Amino acid sequence: MANPLYQQLERDNDVLVLGAGVVGINAAYWLAKRGRQVTVIDRREAVALETSYANGGQVSVCHAEPWANPRAPWQVLRWLMDSQAPLSFRPRLDAQQWRWLLQWLLECTPARTRRNTIGIVDLALHSRELLKQQRQEHGLDYHQSSQGIVHFYRTESAFKAAQSVSHLMRDLGCNRQVIDTDRVLDIEPALSAVKRRIVGGTYTADDESGDAHLYTRAMRRVCESMGVRFVMQAEVQSVRAVSGGVEVALNRRDDIDLPTGDYALVRARDAVVALGTASTALLKPLGINLSLYPAKGYSMTVPIATDDMAPTVSLTDDENKLVFSRLGNRLRVAGMAELVGYDPRIDRHRCAAMAEQVKTLFPHIRAYDQTEYWAGLRPSTPSNRPYVGPSRIPHLWLNTGHGSLGWTMSCGSGERLSKMMLLA
Ligand SMILES: Cc1cc2nc3c(=O)[nH]c(=O)nc-3n(C[C@H](O)[C@H](O)[C@H](O)COP(=O)(O)OP(=O)(O)OC[C@H]3O[C@@H](n4cnc5c(N)ncnc54)[C@H](O)[C@@H]3O)c2cc1C
Numbered sequence: 001m002a003n004p005l006y007q008q009l010e011r012d013n014d015v016l017v018l019g020a021g022v023v024g025i026n027a028a029y030w031l032a033k034r035g036r037q038v039t040v041i042d043r044r045e046a047v048a049l050e051t052s053y054a055n056g057g058q059v060s061v062c063h064a065e066p067w068a069n070p071r072a073p074w075q076v077l078r079w080l081m082d083s084q085a086p087l088s089f090r091p092r093l094d095a096q097q098w099r100w101l102l103q104w105l106l107e108c109t110p111a112r113t114r115r116n117t118i119g120i121v122d123l124a125l126h127s128r129e130l131l132k133q134q135r136q137e138h139g140l141d142y143h144q145s146s147q148g149i150v151h152f153y154r155t156e157s158a159f160k161a162a163q164s165v166s167h168l169m170r171d172l173g174c175n176r177q178v179i180d181t182d183r184v185l186d187i188e189p190a191l192s193a194v195k196r197r198i199v200g201g202t203y204t205a206d207d208e209s210g211d212a213h214l215y216t217r218a219m220r221r222v223c224e225s226m227g228v229r230f231v232m233q234a235e236v237q238s239v240r241a242v243s244g245g246v247e248v249a250l251n252r253r254d255d256i257d258l259p260t261g262d263y264a265l266v267r268a269r270d271a272v273v274a275l276g277t278a279s280t281a282l283l284k285p286l287g288i289n290l291s292l293y294p295a296k297g298y299s300m301t302v303p304i305a306t307d308d309m310a311p312t313v314s315l316t317d318d319e320n321k322l323v324f325s326r327l328g329n330r331l332r333v334a335g336m337a338e339l340v341g342y343d344p345r346i347d348r349h350r351c352a353a354m355a356e357q358v359k360t361l362f363p364h365i366r367a368y369d370q371t372e373y374w375a376g377l378r379p380s381t382p383s384n385r386p387y388v389g390p391s392r393i394p395h396l397w398l399n400t401g402h403g404s405l406g407w408t409m410s411c412g413s414g415e416r417l418s419k420m421m422l423l424a
Contacts, residue, residue, distance in 0.1 A: 024274035026414025056334030057325030127412030144210035
């Protein structure tokens with residue numbers, strides 16, 4: 001029996017984009033804009049159903065310092081003793097996990113932190129600019145807000161450390177102001193319940209927020225209007241180099257009738273790997289060893305009534321490492337990092353701890369009982385910098401490993417990758 005995917009797919013293609021999250025959709029868009037014939041392939045029934053589904057919503061360019069920094073190892077050690085801490089780690093008999101941790105420690109030196117911050121901010125600034133252009137050009141609506149992001153601090157030491165990072169950010173072209181508590185409250189009065197615990201903040205007026213899932217869906221429609229084809233529920237099994245291109249083996253996700261190994265084999269001049277955390281396993285047999293590990297995070301989404309005292313400006317609570325984005329009549333809160341392998345299950349205790357912290361900050365929101373919880377795996381590199389560019393296999397390109405800033409960097413990495421492919 002011929003694999004049914006052959007009815008949807010050409011045997012020979014120009015470009016295949018593997019993965020339809022916020023990163024893959026942007027690779028497809030920018031490649032189509034540069035005249036390539038693009039087909040996007042994803043195992044799920046719709047776009048952005050994995051890590052891009054319910055993230056924190058921040059387009060956080062000017063607060064984009066990497067997780068690996070000189071203060072981080074000490075903070076992590078303290079957190080490991082605390083069951084309620086934003087980070088948790090389950091040691092596993094897994095060489096990938098230990099290698100990743102070691103590489104992460106090496107990225108914590110001042111020199112590497114500076115280099116990584118420069119790289120992230122450069123890509124993120126470019127990305128935010130392109131996002132604004134896309135919004136105007138295509139009339140996108142994804143519950144975006146352009147009111148900036150306030151990052152608030154509860155200890156003098158954290159606030160002081162933020163001031164030196166703010167200097168660096170300003171040197172790199174970011175508009176990041178250090179502000180006192182009164183100004184924090186002027187910008188976001190809904191923080192009044194915890195005013196006395198806030199020692200200061202930083203405000204990045206040019207940063208934005210929005211719903212990455214709605215955005216990716218809207219961009220699918222834009223891409224389709226540009227001739228991009230989407231083949232959903234098609235699982236990529238393997239990729240290999242062939243003369244003048246690559247060959248991808250695929251199967252329908254629900255195909256239980258087919259004999260094992262009866263794949264659809266399709267060729268392309270180029271393929272882009274944008275599979276988030278699944279990129280590592282696909283590329284390993286090709287000898288491409290990505291330093292990419294899942295950092296599980298959680299989000300909660302709460303309905304907001306018009307007269308609830310809820311934030312409208314996007315926020316970051318430094319102590320609890322939580323981010324807040326108002327998405328229309330919902331409040332999205334996200335945070336936590338668990339290094340527990342490829343396990344997307346929701347831990348109810350972690351969610352309850354997050355909900356308690358949010359209720360303390362915003363006690364006047366009424367619909368906490370209608371909260372939706374979600375967990376996603378950030379495709380994290382030790383440096384927080386993504387892989388964007390060629391791989392060691394000709395015609396196979398990488399656009400993955402965007403970690404905690406995939407929404408923030410997605411437009412820029414798609415655009416830069418498409419330019420590299422044009423020049424190759
Ligand atoms: C709790 C949390 C909060 C976050 N907050 C923010 C934030 O505020 N701002 C920000 O910028 N970033 C944030 N992020 C990070 C951001 O969400 C990710 O970096 C981004 O979504 C990664 O996008 P992606 O397209 O690389 O991966 P994904 O969205 O996971 O897309 C990968 C796609 O590949 C598909 N796929 C995988 N394997 C296969 C296969 N074998 N065959 C076919 N298809 C396959 C999947 O179905 C999926 O659609 C957050 C993440 C989390 C978890």
